[in-house]
Amino acid sequence: MTDAPDAAAPSAYTGVETYSYLGPAGTFTEAALRLAPQAQGKPWKPVNNVNEALADVTSGRSVAAMIAIENSIEGGVTASQDALATTPGLRIIGEYTVPISFSLAVRPGVALEDVKTIAAHPVAYGQCRAWLTTHLPGHTHLPATSNIASAGSLFDEGLRVDAAITPPNIRERIQVDVLAEGIEDNKTARTRFALVSMTTTLPPRTGADKTSLIVELPEDRPGSLVQMLEQFATRGVNMSVITSRPIPERIGRYRFVIDLEGHLHDARVADALRGLRRYSPHVIFLGSYPEADGTPVQVEGNDTDEHYAEAEAWLASLERDPDGLG
Secondary structure (H helix, E strand, O other), X not given: OOOOOOOOOOOHHHOOOOEEXXXXXXXXXXXXXXXXXXXXXOOEXXXXXXXXXHHHXXXXXXXXXXXXXXXXXXXXXXXXXXXXXXXXXXXEEEEEEEEOOOEEEEOOXXXXXXXXXXXEOHHHHHOOHHHHHHHOOOOEEEEOOOHHHHHHHHHOOOOOOOEEEEOOOHHHOOOOEEEEEOOOOOOOOEEEEEEEXXXXXXXXXXXXXXXXXXXXXXOOOOOHHHHHHHHHHOOXXXXXXXXEEEOOOOOOXXXXXXXXXXXXXXXXXXXXXXXXXXXXXXXXXXXXXXXXXXXXXXXXXXXXXXXXXXXXXXXXXXXXXXXXXX
């Protein structure tokens, strides 16, 4: 594994394929970017937040951006979901999962009993609540923009931070003492990241794919959500994720973030999207791409591509065989 490319390298305006990620170097987002084959050997650009990362993509400063989508403990990353819903033209071209572990870091010489204020990214803080409650009751949390920025705040005299929740390799980047390792509450925690681009070319179908959508209900009435879900259920398309996000300009209304098992080039998925588009005029297609774990999608019953092809052939035959007897 090579070191991260030079963050100060020229942007896509010069013809160089730059990739943006939540920085600074050393974050879990950078770890996810290391898993993306197309980003290796290219310049990487650290940014401060997901909106800045996606702005790089839409403006052409970067060809793609790695953003966090979902955590196995905290659920969906709402900032990313809302940004994808409101930024036209974005497509997910790959997903990657990174195991999550945290350490408690301090300035050299600071003891655990001295810790009163802890800097931490809000998601990291939420994943360490049990440990913190047990070992540091009564502490104060100071939100940080990233897990690396939390460590940097230890040396900001104006913040008066005693400790920071950091990635486990923090001592490779910043001279700190680590008072405790593995302070996360769940040892199996994972975060799912998405590589987002403006390309309209879909990654090839692999048989272990995912399709992501954002959908608004056409109207607020009883049964409208069930009707939306029926578009998938009747075609044997499984949903691995469905979550709601409020629409700020329409109080009491919601959009749904949905992950489907399958690729747009799977007949059952394509047919489900046709039905969905007839049902709802507000459908954002975020792409079809290989699942991070590579688990093949199981298709049962009459929902295979072969069954759809047979049905299409039968329909076409009706013009020459009105009785439909084949």
